[in-house]
Amino acid sequence: MDEELHGYVMEARRGNPDAFTELVRRFQGPVFRYAYGMLGDRQEAEDAAQETFIKAYRSLSGLGSDYAFASWIMKIANHACVDRLNRRKKERQAVRDVPSETADKTDRNAEWRTALTEAMESLSAEHRQVVLLHDVQGYRYEEIADFLRIPLGTVKSRLNAARLALRNEWKKGEA
């Protein structure tokens, strides 16, 4: 963690809203990408990201160490997404959204993008978590185990199963 970021975290903990806005600027990308990957819907991802930052701001005093901010904010984002997925399951609404980036069929990459998002949506939430944390957020296996509070062996087997399932769905899409 760079010192500048550490300074912003400390200032935000002292109640400085401008410092917190800087943190939002820096972490909105990873938080939004994770939420989008988990929820598969831009609007819901935006709501979840907003909820994440507001919760973080209101509970900054609960942050154990200034240096742990990055994983702390991602944990809040993960909870926000899991809560939304649970609510969605309860409401039994089949929410499926093709993002604007993938809707343009004139784009030559549109087909594989659609196939990929559909394949991701077919995965369980647990499988999406490990794929996004590793392949998109760049976490190592040990960090994922710590983040999700699961054994290292479970991370290995879950990521392997998730990728194999993605590959199978991808192949189905290609066929």
Added chain:
Amino acid sequence: MMEHPVEWLSAYLDDEIDEKTRIQVRDHLESCESCAETLRELAEIQALTASFYGAIEPPPELEQSVRQAIGRKLPPRAWFRSALALALADAVCLAMVWQLFGGLVWILWKSAYKISIAAAYLVSDGIGSSPSLYAWAVGLALILIFLSGISLRRLLRSETE
């Protein structure tokens, strides 16, 4: 030779595997086209996932909407800190006033206490001698308790909002 090490392919790809198993998987891949093909597909999927989701940009209004939302809410820590500072300032002021005018304040306080005790006896005697006045006093006390309850509830509600 190792059986098809399908369960190790992801960890092999991510270099999250112990040296002994890594060598076994590598040796197997050299002679098994099926597993080598699966590994290539997994690598392709991983690259596509990273590039697709990595290129997703947050909506430009997200930062502004968060800023607006937090602008309305002070974090509890800051609120606590300002309340604590205010209480400390009050205590310092009180100590200074006491240092300067302590003796005079003490005399005034003792006199006020004696007068208030005498007044309380006088009022209770007066109220006790007239039943209607007694009923009015009880009624007034109940109304005051009720109004205090309402105002306290409103105060607490506005604090939590």
